[in-house]
Amino acid sequence: MSGAGGVLALLAWGTVIGLDLTTFPQVLLSRPLVAATGAGLLLGDVAAAVQVGIVLELFALDVLPVGASKYPDYGTATIGAVALLAQRPGEVTAWLGLAVGYGLAGAAVGGMSLRLLRLLNTRAARRASAGLAAGDQRLVRVLQWRGILTDVARGAILTALLVAGASVLAAEIPDALDLAPVSAVAVGAGLAAAAGGAYRSAGRGSRPRWLLVGLGAGLALALAR
Amino acid sequence: MRRGFWRSYCRLLVVQGSWNYERMTGIGLGYAAEPLLADLKTADPARHSEAQVRSVEYFNSHPYLAGLALGAQVRAEDEGAPGELVARLRTALTSPLGSLGDQFFWAGLVPAVMGAAVVALALGAPPPAVWIAVGGYAGFRLWTGFWALRAGLASGPQIGAAVGRSWLTRWAPRAGIAAGFILGVMLPVTAGRLLGGFGQRELLIGLLTAVVGLVGGIVLGPRLNSVRFGLVAILGGLLFWGLR
Numbered sequence: 001m002s003g004a005g006g007v008l009a010l011l012a013w014g015t016v017i018g019l020d021l022t023t024f025p026q027v028l029l030s031r032p033l034v035a036a037t038g039a040g041l042l043l044g045d046v047a048a049a050v051q052v053g054i055v056l057e058l059f060a061l062d063v064l065p066v067g068a069s070k071y072p073d074y075g076t077a078t079i080g081a082v083a084l085l086a087q088r089p090g091e092v093t094a095w096l097g098l099a100v101g102y103g104l105a106g107a108a109v110g111g112m113s114l115r116l117l118r119l120l121n122t123r124a125a126r127r128a129s130a131g132l133a134a135g136d137q138r139l140v141r142v143l144q145w146r147g148i149l150t151d152v153a154r155g156a157i158l159t160a161l162l163v164a165g166a167s168v169l170a171a172e173i174p175d176a177l178d179l180a181p182v183s184a185v186a187v188g189a190g191l192a193a194a195a196g197g198a199y200r201s202a203g204r205g206s207r208p209r210w211l212l213v214g215l216g217a218g219l220a221l222a223l224a225r
Numbered sequence: 226m227r228r229g230f231w232r233s234y235c236r237l238l239v240v241q242g243s244w245n246y247e248r249m250t251g252i253g254l255g256y257a258a259e260p261l262l263a264d265l266k267t268a269d270p271a272r273h274s275e276a277q278v279r280s281v282e283y284f285n286s287h288p289y290l291a292g293l294a295l296g297a298q299v300r301a302e303d304e305g306a307p308g309e310l311v312a313r314l315r316t317a318l319t320s321p322l323g324s325l326g327d328q329f330f331w332a333g334l335v336p337a338v339m340g341a342a343v344v345a346l347a348l349g350a351p352p353p354a355v356w357i358a359v360g361g362y363a364g365f366r367l368w369t370g371f372w373a374l375r376a377g378l379a380s381g382p383q384i385g386a387a388v389g390r391s392w393l394t395r396w397a398p399r400a401g402i403a404a405g406f407i408l409g410v411m412l413p414v415t416a417g418r419l420l421g422g423f424g425q426r427e428l429l430i431g432l433l434t435a436v437v438g439l440v441g442g443i444v445l446g447p448r449l450n451s452v453r454f455g456l457v458a459i460l461g462g463l464l465f466w467g468l469r
Contacts, residue, residue: 024239026288027363031339033346037355046352054343054415061336061408062451066327068246068285072452093422101459104452121245125252132252135277137259144256147243177467184427185434185462186455187419191412192438193451198408199443201332205398207405214409221348221410222417 009042010079011159017075018155022065022114023148030075032056032103039082048092049082052099056081058190059104062197073110076155080106080162087170097182100190102169106162113154121147227378229260233295234374236260240291248283254295255281261299261378276302279311285319287326289369290393294318296377297384304381314382321388325397333400338362340407347411347418434458 013035020029028034033053040049060074081103088095124143125132131139202208240253258280265273279298286294294315301311342358380387388394420431438454 022241022244024242025363025366026241027366028335028338028359031335033339033342034355034359037352040352050346050352050355051419054346054419057339057343058415059451059455061339064327064331066323066331068249097459097462101456101463104455104459108452108456118245121243122247125243125245125247132255132281133278135274137277140252140255140259140277140281143252144239144243147245147252148239151242178469179463179467180423180427181430181466182459182462184420184423184431185458187416188431188434189438189451189455189458191416191419191431191435192442193455194408194415195412195435195439196442196451197336198405198412199439201336201401202405207401210402211405211409214406215412216409217406218344218410218413222413225348225417 006042007163010039010083010163011156013038013042014076014079014159014163015152015155017079018073018110018158019148019151021073021075023151030073032060032074032078035075035078036082039079043082043086045086045089048085048089051092051096052081052085052103053078055096055100055187055190056103056107058194059100059107062193064201070115071111072104072107073114073158074103074107076110076158076162077103077106079159080166083163084166084170087166093183094177094179095183097179097184097186098169098173100186101182102162102166106158106165110158113158117147117150117154120150227261229263230374230378232260233257234292234371237292237295237370237374241288248281249285250288250291251281251284254284254291257291257295258299261295262302265302272302272305275308276311279308279315282312282315284315286322287330289330289366290322290326290373292370292372292374293322293377293384293388296374296379297381298377300378300381306382310382314384318384321385325388325393329393329397329400333397333404334362334365337400337404337407340404340411344407344411344414347414430462 017030017035020026036049036053037046040046043049056074056078063071065071081099084102085092085095085099124146128139128143198211202211236257240250240257243252244250255277262273262276262280265276284294297318298311298315301314338358342355345354376387376391377384420428423431438458441449441454
């Protein structure tokens with residue numbers, strides 16, 4: 001899919017993903033691997049999209065999206081990363097690192113946008129505190145839908161900015177650069193993130209033992225291939 | 226099924242829609258409570274008004290499990306429990322439902338499912354494997370929301386004991402173990418898949434970056450989070466090799 005229809009479909013997908021992160025329906029659509037697979041389908045290169053999706057997923061596995069904690073928005077950022085990779089078809093090995101870097105920057109910006117959304121919701125709730133204390137149910141509905149629609153707008157704006165930014169970046173970067181080592185660095189950093197996350201979440205008890213058993217099994221599987 | 230159950234269930238799916246730093250998911254829970262409290266409006270209008278005010282006060286838990294608290298609160302309101310007790314019940318459920326849900330879903334099932342999807346793709350499964358993982362998880366998430374609201378309504382103020390006896394408490398540690406094992410399998414398999422396509426120089430660069438990132442993350446802790454390290458490493462790589 002290409003042209004205006006493709007861009008609109010990508011915007012719609014990015015909006016759905018942005019909403020899935022914390023608002024609705026929270027069913028893994030905002031995971032980088034899932035977001036990338038969908039974006040790859042829309043842009044016509046699933047294999048390349050899955051590649052960048054896997055690396056960003058490694059980074060996302062380091063994050064525990066708990067309540068009020070600050071965390072990056074990897075889902076919409078992945079759309080930007082896939083859009084950047086799609087500008088250079090057939091050059092996945094070279095451009096993977098740049099796409100991952102772009103995705104990481106986008107995830108950080110997305111995390112900031114989530115905090116801004118929460119601050120706006122806080123301000124709205126504070127202003128409505130008298131009505132809420134009086135049991136005004138209409139006000140509850142207004143606040144709830146206002147929050148949901150603001151999150152829809154957040155996802156749409158973020159996706160639009162990231163997709164537009166990807167086009168600009170792809171046009172600005174010269175062809176002659178040696179980018180394969182940068183891609184290897186991105187993969188290494190992703191592996192470090194996932195390994196660090198697995199190590200930290202293992203804690204005590206039997207989980208660290210099972211992590212080691214898994215590492216052994218994975219190593220055997222990797223060597224056997 | 227109790228009148229208003231399905232409307233409340235659907236509203237619970239967006240319980241974090243107006244998440245804010247003061248009431249957290251309180252407004253979302255109040256929004257979901259409205260259909261279930263409708264019967265109280267005709268039976269006892271004064272009580273209904275008080276119950277509505279209580280329903281939007283501060284609350285936070287794992288979003289999938291908010292139905293347990295909502296159901297328990299509505300049942301307590303129906304039974305005419307003192308308002309103070311209802312408020313205390315709500316506050317008391319915040320931390321346990323939060324930590325139990327985080328343990329089972331965010332630290333257990335989600336990494337297990339995503340890790341398994343990454344392994345499947347790295348071993349050559351076609352991309353639709355991702356949709357199978359999402360579909361299975363989505364079905365389970367929707368069922369959990371249904372179970373939570375039903376269990377909350379059935380248990381009322383005894384919800385703590387009901388949760389303690391439930392599958393969730395038994396399976397939370399097992400989900401963590403499964404996640405640990407699957408992530409362990411994922412790391413070497415994915416490293417082989419992603420770095421296998423590069424030349425020897427890039428393979429060494431990738432492995433060295435992974436070791437530096439892992440050790441740096443463990444030594445420096447949250448000061449060197451994965452986004453920061455990733456961005457610095459990629460930018461460094463771009464300056465050192467890309468722009469040379």
